[in-house]
Amino acid sequence: MANILRIALSCPDRTGLVAAVSGRLFDLGANLGDTSFATLGSTAEFTIVCSMPESVTVEETREALAALPELKDADLWVGRPKDEASxxxxxxxxxxxxxxxxxxxxxxxxxxEAFGDYGASIVRLTSERLDDVEGFRYLVRIETRIPKEKEMTCLATVKNTSEEMGLACSFKSL
Known part of the structure; x- marks a missing residue:
């Protein structure tokens, strides 16, 4: 049986950081679930939810990660999510x-607000500011769960809201 762990770290961005962390977790027997990595200026933010063998404790996981040279000066948190249910x-x-x-x-x-009005849940959201010929362009990616019965009206509202603000909007069903 496996136990679920959540790992969150913030540290200076370094080449090989993702490989080092994911490799150490692999060595411990982890199976990665939802994972998010981003650089914010010169800082890296990495969040991982993984299942670990029962024989590997939270403390052993934290110590194994903290020993990585890539995590020098990292703020590291390893623990169990509040909701360990399925x-x-x-x-x-x-x-x-x-x-x-x-x-x-x-x-x-x-x-x-538009998603909330239609009972939709945002599962993942990323927003980026990209350099463009005319200055900056923003790119927002959203993965959501929309109730089937409200799908058309929710998507129409999101598209209309975007277009009212002078933005392009595209979507696809998964």
């Missing part, structure tokens, strides 16, 4: 949505 069905993604264009303060808030 993953909720709410994590099933039904749609992938991409919104892009110029800077529009409040965009994420307005989109999140």
């Amino acid at each position: 993953p909720p069905q709410g994590n099933k993604v039904t749609h992938s949505i991409v919104v892009s264009g110029g800077d529009r303060p409040g965009l994420v808030t307005r989109l999140a």
Whole structure:
């Protein structure tokens, strides 16, 4: 039987960081689940949910990761998620949505409100500011679970909201 662990770390970004962490977890017998990695300036943020063999403790996992040279000066947290029950069905993604264009303060808030109005759950959200010929362009990717009976109206609202703000919006059913 396996136990579920959540690992969160923040440290200076270094070449080989993802390989070192995932390799050490593999050596411990981990099976990676939801994983997120991003660089924020010169800082790397890495969050992992994984299942570990019962024989590997939280402390052993933390010590094995902390010993990695790539994690020098890292803020490292290893523990059990608050909800160790089986993953909720709410994590099933039904749609992938991409919104892009110029800077529009409040965009994420307005989109999140639209999803909430239709009982949809945001499963994953990433937002990036990209260099463009005309300055900056923003790219927001959202993976969501939309109830089947509200799918068309929710997607129409999200598309209309984006277009009202002068942004491009595309989506696909998964």
